[in-house]
Amino acid sequence: MDHNKLALPVGTTLDRFIMRKQEDFPYATGELSQLLRDIALAAKIVNREINRSGLIDIAGAYGNRNVQGEDQQKLDVIANIRFIRALRNGGEVCTIISEEDEDMIQTGNDQGKYVVAIDPLDGSSNIDVNVSIGTIFSIYRRVSPTGRPGTSADCLQPGTHQVAAGYVIYGSSTMLVYTTGNGVNGFTYEPSLGEFFLSHPDIQTPKTGAIYSINEGASDTFSPGVVAFVKHCKDASFSARYIGSLVADFHRNLLKGGIYIYPATGKAPKGKLRLMYECNPLAFIVEQAGGRSSDGYQRTLSIEPKDCHARCPIFIGSQDLVEQAEAFMAQETAPVAATLAST
Ligand SMILES: O=P(O)(O)OC[C@H]1O[C@](O)(COP(=O)(O)O)[C@@H](O)[C@@H]1O
Ligand SMILES: [Mg+2]
Ligand SMILES: [Mg+2]
Numbered sequence: 039m040d041h042n043k044l045a046l047p048v049g050t051t052l053d054r055f056i057m058r059k060q061e062d063f064p065y066a067t068g069e070l071s072q073l074l075r076d077i078a079l080a081a082k083i084v085n086r087e088i089n090r091s092g093l094i095d096i097a098g099a100y101g102n103r104n105v106q107g108e109d110q111q112k113l114d115v116i117a118n119i120r121f122i123r124a125l126r127n128g129g130e131v132c133t134i135i136s137e138e139d140e141d142m143i144q145t146g147n148d149q150g151k152y153v154v155a156i157d158p159l160d161g162s163s164n165i166d167v168n169v170s171i172g173t174i175f176s177i178y179r180r181v182s183p184t185g186r187p188g189t190s191a192d193c194l195q196p197g198t199h200q201v202a203a204g205y206v207i208y209g210s211s212t213m214l215v216y217t218t219g220n221g222v223n224g225f226t227y228e229p230s231l232g233e234f235f236l237s238h239p240d241i242q243t244p245k246t247g248a249i250y251s252i253n254e255g256a257s258d259t260f261s262p263g264v265v266a267f268v269k270h271c272k273d274a275s276f277s278a279r280y281i282g283s284l285v286a287d288f289h290r291n292l293l294k295g296g297i298y299i300y301p302a303t304g305k306a307p308k309g310k311l312r313l314m315y316e317c318n319p320l321a322f323i324v325e326q327a328g329g330r331s332s333d334g335y336q337r338t339l340s341i342e343p344k345d346c347h348a349r350c351p352i353f354i355g356s357q358d359l360v361e362q363a364e365a366f367m368a369q370e371t372a373p374v375a376a377t378l379a380s381t
Pocket of ligand 3 (some may be wrong): 137158159160161162
């Protein structure tokens with residue numbers, strides 16, 4: 039598909055962009071378009087809550103723990119409610135997998151063709167300190183359009199089956215970045231007009247870069263391959279950048295070139311990040327932008343999810359950097375020099 043078949047000008051509204059892109063698909067019925075609009079609507083509402091979170095009493099912990107064993111922040115809960123409500127009211131989604139809910143959420147839209155996996159609020163540790171946070175979503179089509187919706191066959195599909203994925207970053211500006219498998223486009227929110235406008239058409243991530251993002255606080259439990267790759271980055275005078283909000287670290291590296299790694303650690307032997315609503319959607323986007331994503335060995339999108347909240351290590355970003363990291367992982371016991379020579 040020639041992504042530029044319909045190169046819409048910067049400043050095109052998201053609504054118009056969705057509508058015009060739908061025309062690329064003669065058999066499109068508009069349901070996915072409507073679903074993307076529902077997500078954009080919820081993002082606008084959550085954006086408003088985030089922007090004024092310091093003024094109203096929505097800062098701090100909610101007092102519950104989620105299925106991950108994490109203390110839920112009030113904004114985690116508010117964002118979760120807002121997105122679930124928008125997806126339920128929109129009517130296109132039969133089942134939702136949310137980071138904040140242990141079980142799959144059946145919306146009651148039994149005719150809904152889509153399953154959505156969502157991280158309503160990403161970067162929870164940064165909520166109260168005014169650092170960029172986000173929302174991450176992944177969309178699948180039901181495998182069994184008739185019959186009981188939300189079966190595990192519908193919900194536990196590999197990332198290669200995603201029909202769309204994206205994220206919202208609530209930062210110095212608020213942006214929505216998404217793909218439907220035909221390139222990646224970014225839209226910036228203009229609050230006074232209540233509209234998202236095309237600001238980053240057809241995003242291509244640089245093939246390489248000089249930024250590495252990893253929480254070195256856990257480095258004493260990194261595997262030899264990760265240790266060797268981090269040393270390689272330092273020897274190459276790369277810049278270390280780590281915000282602690284996956285969406286924000288990913289977005290920076292997507293635009294500037296770089297690699298984000300959340301490896302297996304002593305505390306998180308399977309990695310910390312969740313396959314269905316963190317790793318898969320960002321892997322779909324980075325691949326559509328010319329980058330790469332794996333667990334150090336296997337392509338992220340081909341990993342078979344065992345359950346809704348399955349975790350996996352992630353190495354994601356510029357093609358060359360991820361390949362280099364994979365070479366170190368493959369040769370965990372080989373001397374660094376030999377590994378460098380072979381990459
Ligand atoms: O504090 P750590 O271990 O570096 O983990 C930070 C990572 O955890 C996360 O906060 C996990 O996501 P949630 O905030 O959605 O739970 C990522 O955004 C971030 O990259
Ligand atoms: Mg997250
Ligand atoms: Mg979250």
